[in-house]
Amino acid sequence: MIRILKEAETDRAQIFAREDPVGSVEAPVREIIENVRQQGDAALKHYTKEFDGADIPTVEVGAGAIDEGFRRADPLLVDILYRAAERVAAFHQHQVRNSFLVNEEDGIVMGQKVIPLERVGLYVPGGTAAYPSSVVMNCIPAKLAGVKEIFMVTPPGKDGKIPPNILAAARICGVNRVFRVGGAQAIAALAYGTESIPRVDKIVGPGNQYVAEAKKQVFGKVGIDMVAGPSEILVVADGKCNPQIVAADLLSQAEHDKNASAVLVTDSQELAEGVQAAIEEQLEKLKRQEIARASIENNGKIIVAQSLDTAIDIANEIAPEHLELCVDDPFDYLDKIKNAGSVFLGRNCPEALGDYFAGPNHTLPTSGTARFSSPLSVDDFVKKTQYTYYTHAALEKAQQSVSNFAKKEGLTGHARSVDIRFDTDFK
Secondary structure, eight states, X not given: OXXXXXXXXXXXXXXXXXXXXXXXOHHHHHHHHHHHHHHTHHHHHHHHHHHHOOOOSOSEXXXXXXXXXXXXXXXHHHHHHHHHHHHHXXXXXXXXXXXXXXXXXXXXXXXXXXXXXXXXXXXXXXXGGOOHHHHHXXXXXXXXXXXXXXXXXXXXXXXXXXXXXXXXHHHHHTOOEEEOOOHHXXXXXXXXXXXXXXXXXXXXXXXXXXXXXXXXXXXXXXXXXXXXXXXXXXXXXXXTSOHHHHHHHHHHHHTTOTTOEEEEEEXXXXXXXXXXXXXXXXXXXXXXXXXXXXXXXXXXXXXXXXXXHHHHHHHHHHOOSEEEEESSSTHHHHTTOOSOSEEEESTTOOHHHHHHTSSSOOOOOOTTXXXXXXXXXXXXXXXEEEEEXXXXXXXXXXXXXXXXXXXXXXXXXXXXXXXXXXXGGGO
């Protein structure tokens, strides 16, 4: 049963504690990465057999198999994928940056070029977490950014095949190539390249602790979006909320995995008790009941705050991945939210809307990193290059300022590189 904690009577450490039940996988992941670096495709096939139980004749999924997957995909889902892709694209189009040029004064030109990454690797989970929505959310911003090549890696089933719905999403969203490999070995292949998988510039997409650790270890060799932890939801709700609805929203994240976190912060003891009872009732009806119950009992909690303002303060301290504001006039509170991956406003905006259809991205900072990081966006798929141009006359005006500044820092070579251009001995 989910715990109820009264803010006024509970130690702050208990209120803000985040469980970390996952042991370190640093050593086995390091071994996997090194083996892939040394053995390439042979290591990928070995690990696919060991971890996924599949013998794969080739690492890449051919264009014909992708087309076949699209034809076999659920027609209802295909229609939804097209509409969701349109909404996601419409939202992310507003994030597209333009290069700029500044003519500050005569003889000076400065600017910034926005350059798309050449090649991006998209990790899509498999097994019990095969989500076409991950393809939509990660691929479309890359396309809008102008990325030329988008490669998808995802673990196969025991038959060595990729689920048709995943292949349909890849085709709809414009993935260029698909590879049937998952886990830390897939991250290693994207980072270093193998005979079949060219190395990429950046890796994005969610995964289990092995995938997260692998992304951490290859960072620097390639870029990554983030090191994602377990899924999180925090609901701020007043006493007018329906406890059954709040319970359903909490369980929508608890069913992700046993390490997921579902938290309610409310100013109503009555709602807290109602939600506690509703969760127990609804757990019995969930297909993923065992996973959701473990999440609720290990990581879930209901915090009874002294006021809604205090509830907002608690939410900001926790900095959740998903934050629902189930209150009257939610826009009155929006400016008070400082730390959250994505905010869902009002009583008619369940977090699941953002997972699939609304338009904002669902790849979000977790584990409190919303304090300093942002949702996946078009910005994640571009880089910026600055440029500067000075005429001789313009440099002459700046000479003494630059030269003196350099000398104050003890860098006489810097100063000389400017001064030499005005030394008559060198003209």
